[in-house]
Amino acid sequence: MRDTIKGFAIAVSLSVMSTAAFAEGGVPLVAAASKPVTSAEITGSVPEKLNISKANVFNRLLKKIKDPNAPPPEDGIHDTANEATFALQPPKVAYEGWPRTEYGNHVDWVKALNDGLINPRYDRVDPEVEPFVMDLDIVRPVKASVPDVVFPHKPHTQWLHCSNCHPRIFVPQRGANQINMSAIILGEKCGVCHGKVSFPITTKSCKKCHSKPKPADWTPPLSEASVKNPWR
Amino acid sequence: MRAKTERTAVWKIALFGVLAWVGGLMMPQPAQAEYADVVINNYADAAGMRPVVFPHWYHRIRFRCKVCHADLGFKFKAGGNKITMAKIIDGKFCGACHNGEISWSVENCGMCHSGIPGTPTHISGSTVQRLVAPAYKALDKNKQVQ
Structure with missing residues (x-):
């Protein structure tokens, strides 16, 4: 039984090592397997005296996707009983050599476009039509302590048309749009695209929008409960 | 210096570890579909077809958002366009390109109808x-959370 636990511990560590190395594009399996594993390391990973309940596992609700760009037959939504599933292109083949990010498709689409790695059509049939690009940054002050939002029209108009957002999603008028993160996470305002097709809301992507630092003398406004606190 | 018996035991454990790891790879994996792939199952199941899986990334490499979402009238809402095969063969929605001219035509059923x-x-x-x-409960049971 002890052997089983130790073996499982090695299996986990091996898969972690190989996953990490695969992500870097190397062929590390041999290196990972040939790395000497001392018995002290093994016993160290599963202390014998502890009997930790399964209710107290680490990262109980943290879901991580093992292979973010899995080929269609292995992605869990394509039916492998359908022969055409195997004719579909695996995303990784298309993304070869592209700038990567840590979220979404793990592709930096705007950079890929600006670097000329892709040239998507702006018109259904005519590849020569140039997009109507507007370079205008909108600064949105934020109440909370996070940096203020700078909305850049440029990368948005490279992909989209004015009518996609205005006036139904955003009223093109200063002060007319109330935006909060809850609405975005639930798929409204910016969340109509961000969190579904364009880069999602994660801790790693906050600063892509919240990019303008607060003034040096800025302090967070005190909440009303704090100001009226009788024990203050 | 380590005893010979202990070294053998370590090898056995290591071998078991490798076997367990390989076995783990063969276990059924949870869904890890490509980000932004859209499953559309408004009518497909009821019609005895597999649901459609639309790969956003593949189309995004070839067309800017504007082409489908402004020119062709696709709403920013999964399942919100009420696409039917009748509309497609009339040249609307997917049929604007999947007509044998710009891309392959509608006889390739399984290329789109490929979902579980x-x-x-x-x-x-x-x-x-x-x-x-x-985050919230959908008030309408038929309304899909997306």
């Missing part, structure tokens, strides 16, 4: 799906 039967309409990997607890 019973999969609800949704967008893969969307923020709402990644929340560890549901």
Whole structure:
């Protein structure tokens, strides 16, 4: 039984090592397997005296996707009983050599476009039509302590048309749009695209929008409960 | 210096570890569909067809958002366009390109109708799906959370 636990511990560590190395594009399996594993390391990973309940596992609700760009037959939504599933292109083949990010498709689409790695059509049939690009940054002050939002029209108009957002999603008028993160996470305002097709809301992507630092003398406004606190 | 018996034991454990790891790879994996793949199952299941899986990334390499979402009238809403095969063969929605001219034509049923039967309409990997607890309950049971 002890052997089983130790073996499982090695299996986990091996898969972690190989996953990490695969992500870097190397062929590390041999290196990972040939790395000497001392018995002290093994016993160290599963202390014998502890009997930790399964209710107290680490990262109980943290879901991580093992292979973010899995080929269609292995992605869990394509039916492998359908022969055409195997004719579909695996995303990784298309993304070869592209700038990567840590979220979404793990592709930096705007950079890929600006670097000329892709040239998507702006018109259904005519590849020569140039997009109507507007370079205008909108600064949105934020109440909370996070940096203020700078909305850049440029990368948005490279992909989209004015009518996609205005006036139904955003009223093109200063002060007319109330935006909060809850609405975005639930798929409204910016969340109509961000969190579904364009880069999602994660801790790693906050600063892509919240990019303008607060003034040096800025302090967070005190909440009303704090100001009226009788024990203050 | 280590005893010979202990070294043998370590090798056995290591071998078992490798076997368990390989076995783990063969276990059924949870859904890890490509971010922004859209499953559309408004009518497909009821018609005895597999649901449609629309790969956003593949189309995004070839067309800017504007082409489908401004020119062709696709709404920013999974399942919100009420696409039917009748509309497609009339040249609307997917049929604007999947007509044998710009891209392959409608006889390639399985290329789009490739989803696992019973999969609800949704967008893969969307923020709402990644929340560890549901953010809200849909008031309308027929309304899909996306």
